[in-house]
Each structure stands twice: as structure tokens, then as C-alpha cells.
Amino acid sequence: MPGGDMLLGGADLAENFLALDLVDELRLYIHPVLIGRGTQLFRPSDATVDLRLVETRVFGNEVVLLRYERAVP
Template sequence: MSQLVLMMSVSLDGYFEGPDGDLGWQLVDDELHEHFNRRLAAMSGFLDGRVTYQLMADYWPTADQDPAATPPMIEFSRIWRDMPKTVFSRTLHHAGWNTTIARAVEPQAIAALKGRSASDLAVGGAVLAAELRRLDLIDEYSLYVHPVVLGRGRPLFPPSDTRTDLVLAETHTFESGVTMLRYLRH
């Protein structure tokens, strides 16, 4: 059975987004982008919240046509376009690019999707991740800690009454100073 894998960039103080939605602090160079591409290309699908899906859909379908796109960006554009996607949204009425809309996070439906998937499924979006975590459905947490303290923004993990015990499975530090911490649910 496949696993649900949360892959998110965070600041040292735990924010996935800076003030006013700022993501410019993320140090995604070619090395890190190639790492993301290798991991994501091996997935069976992407599960995204509406905001994340719309951010991705606004850029990645045609990013490979951007003259400023780097080779890893061009590669990811193709990965994103071709990958089956499920977007969780109560308000979205149409989604292109090989995307299915789900109106709610239903544990039985997630289990069925995991059961029919040949490999892991990537989770994108903090709101979706919080709901999946609340339901204890995330199997792996791969956090990419960037060497910056933002001071404020949107925390990856909002306050919750749900405790999740994890086991450290892997660490890796990239040349940029970004450190991957890969945890498995205990």
C-alpha cells in the first residue's frame, strides 16, 4: 500500500509562508529542485488543497515555455502536468491538468486511493495537511528547513489536540543550507 507523504518547506521557526503569503525566502536552487523532482516523479499522485493547487496550476502547466526556466523547472513542469492530482475543495468547480476534485477528506476514500496507488502520494497544502494530520493519515513528514527565521507568518502546524509520534528516518543537508528532516509515523 502506498503512503501519504507531506513534503513542505518551512522556516527555522516553523512557518511555511511568511507575512502576506511571502514565499520568496525559500532557497530552491537547482540541487534542491532536482531532489524534489526525483522524489515527486516517483509518486502515483498529488493530493493538494485548493490554494496550493491553484498556485501550481497558475504557473507549472506552461513553466517549460518560460525562457528563464532552468532545466529542473522544465522537468518539474512536465512532472506536474502528467501527474494525477486530487484537489480537495468545497468551492472549486473546475480543475484541469489531470485533476479530480474531492469535496471532503474522507478517511475511507483516502485508504482506497492509497490501496490502488502503485507508489506514494504527495500531500501539498498546509490546510489539507492539518486535516490529514488530525485524522492521523499522514505516514511520512519530509520537512525542508530553510536557514531563515521569519518571525511571523503562517505556521505549518496550527495548534491541535492531536499528538503525532514520529521516528527520524533520514536527514540531508543541501549546499544551500536547507536541511531535510524525514520522519515516519511511529
Template sequence: MRKLTYGMNVTLDGYIAAAGDDIAWGVPSDELFQWWLDQEKATGLSLYGRRLWETLSSYWPTFDQQPNATPAEVEFARNWRDTPKVVFSSTIDKADWNTRLFSGDAIAEIARLKAEDGGPMSVGGATLAGAAMRAGLIDEYVLATHPVLVGGGTPFSPALDGWVNLDLVETRTFPGGVVLTRYETRRRA
């Protein structure tokens, strides 16, 4: 069974984007960017909701051609293009860069993909990740908490029907006061 991870930069008050989808507060240090790159390189399949897909696909496919791109950004752009992706959307009809569109039951498809052999998967996009969270499909949560309060926006976690018990597996501090925490979902035996 494949492992499913949900990881995001997050504000201290729990938002992945401030009002108006503003993520300017979350610019990672070089060290944190490299950490995220290493995680992306270890991912066998990326699952995206439409909004996150549109954001990433407008930026990363050609970023390695920018004259000011750092070596890590070049590597991230190339890895992003090469990594297999599934975009869950019923409103777009085309996706490039090693991407498959899926417009059916997202939870059933994520469960099917988890049951396959293969490398770890990541899920991104608040709506899609929230649905996977409510369905109990996420195995690991990664939060890179930035020392900023934004007062509202898109929360990391949706309202849940019940508790999800987690075990802390890693903490790490990055430049700028960012604290990374990784948690595994505690499964009942």
C-alpha cells in the same frame, strides 16, 4: 495500504510561506531540486488543496517549454503533468493535466485512497495536509528546513488535538545550509 507523505520547504521558524504567500525564501539548490524531483517521480498519486493546485498549475504544465528551463525542471514539469492528481475543492470546476476534482469529504476520500493498492501518495497544501495530519493519515513527514526566519505566514503544521510521535529516518544537508529531515509516524502496535 498506500503510504501518505507530507513534505514541504519550511523556514526555521516553521512556515511553508511567509506573509502574503511569499515563498521567495525557499528557492532550492540544484541538488535539493533533484531530491524533490526524485521524490515526485516515486509518487503514484498527488493530493492537493485548491490554493496549492492553483499555484502549481499556473507554473508547471508548460514550464518544460521555457527556453531557460534546466533539464531537471523539464523533467519535473513533464512528471508533474503525467502524475495522477486529486484536487480537493468545492470552488473550482475544472482541472487539467491528469487531475480529478473531489468536492466531498476530504478525509474519507484520503482514507479510501490509502486503502487502495498503488504507489505512494503525497499531500500538499496547508489546509488539506493539516486535516490529514489531524486525522492521523500521514505516514511520513519531510521538511527541507531553510536557514531563514520569516516571523509569520502559513505554518507547516496546524494546531493538533494531541501529540504525534515520530521516528527520524533520514537527515541530509544541502547547499545553502538547508537541512532535510524525514520522519515516519510511530504507530501504536
């Protein structure tokens, strides 16, 4: 997003920004680690955001990037 702001955070921050309709792009980094428990990133809610996958990348340490942008209506 040229000239846009970027904010790094976790599940709670993402949930709040999605609910307020403030998300244009979402980047998820998936780390291949099983920890057994954690915070669910997308909890059931009434808010929906149509996203489309625009990039995937696998890094040497097996971390995977999934980059989504807001879908054009």
C-alpha cells in the same frame, strides 16, 4: 513508502491530513530564511501522531531535510 502516494502542500494541508490520521511519512524542508511571520505548521490540537526521525540531510544551499515516519506502536 513503496507504492504509496505523495502529496505536496503547506501547513493547512498537513494539519488536515494529520487530523484525519492519513500521514505515514512527513518530510520537512527547512530553509534558512527569516521572514518574520508565517503560517505555524503544527498548531495546538487534540490530534497527536507519534513520529520518529529516520533521515536528516543538509544540501549545498543550507536547506535541511528532516524525514519522519510513523512510529511503530
